[in-house]
Amino acid sequence: PEEAMGQSLAEALTPESVQIALGYFQQLFEAQENGAELPHFHGEVDFYRKDGSVMSADLQVIPHVDDDGHIIELLGVSRDISERKRVEAELRKSEERARLMAENAWEIIWTAGPDGTATYINAAVERVRGITVEQAMDQPLEQIYAPSSADSIRTYFGDLHAAIRNGEKPPVYREEHEQYRADGSIMVSETQV
Incomplete structure (x- = not known):
């Protein structure tokens, strides 16, 4: 946990997921500047594990604000969905093989x-x-x-x-x-x- 907290986005997330995170931060800061309701985030992102492999996660982020409406922190909950993604990929391959066999x-x-x-x-x-x-x-x-x-x-x-x-x-x-x-x-x- 301590190690993960000190990581930059580029160290923690794959390049595609960094872009997703930056897009969310942009929406968040624009909403705060305009006095609009702060958006929550719910989506899939890919984290780097300690060994360098990639973990797909379902991530939910909620901004936590002080009494003046300033963002204090972001509360996030992630759930490892790597196995589900692997099974989905295998299913797609299997369906593609079956489709190719049927079509030919x-x-x-x-x-x-x-x-x-x-x-x-x-x-x-x-x-x-x-x-x-x-x-x-x-x-x-x-x-x-x-x-x-x-x-x-x-x-x-x-x-x-x-x-x-x-x-x-x-x-x-x-x-x-x-x-x-x-x-x-x-x-x-x-x-x-």
Whole structure:
């Protein structure tokens, strides 16, 4: 603690975080000069640890003033969020890998909301069905699948909702379906959920 109290901003914070701190100080002093309410700070900053590594922190700063409204000190509370930031970075990498795999797959990969409406469709839909991703996203089941196939998928989503409501394991779905291509012809595909 004693060591940290004697550090300059440049010794304690990364260059980007020094700029954040200086920006806050500028707002603080301008508010004091203008007699305005003094701003509090809440944000993320990066501190240097003793070993030189960087610690990301969630920082809150509140100015403490005397009876005349002059700033006596800044009260700060920081919480180490390095682990959360590391996990978030890993998640972003994982999502990017999954996105790259999905975008380069030859099979149509899709996700759907609880009502069965598509929330994501990869570019393979253009090769397989001859329509753009945007067109596919806007299509109801009846424009994608022949009637019996659309009914089968609707039934599956009903069963899926019931299982979730009852706290049961979601049912597995694997069926062959007839899908419409852009030219109106029908192709047979296997759908797995």
